[in-house]
Amino acid sequence: MYFKSAVEENRLAEILEDCVMNGENPKQINEIASLARRCLRLKGEEIPTTKEVAMD
Numbered sequence: 001m002y003f004k005s006a007v008e009e010n011r012l013a014e015i016l017e018d019c020v021m022n023g024e025n026p027k028q029i030n031e032i033a034s035l036a037r038r039c040l041r042l043k044g045e046e047i048p049t050t051k052e053v054a055m056d
Contacts, residue, residue: 007037
């Protein structure tokens with residue numbers, strides 16, 4: 001839940017290590033975090049399929 005709220009509130013930098021956030025692609029990191037948040041949904045029908053995750 002802490003990860004999900006950090007992603008939703010744009011506080012991802014607070015929970016990731018500095019070496020990850022100081023990378024060259026912060027947009028990619030945010031996209032991956034959003035995908036992970038989608039995978040953590042509680043309702044099974046809202047969770048993306050493995051194929052959808054691979055495409056993203």
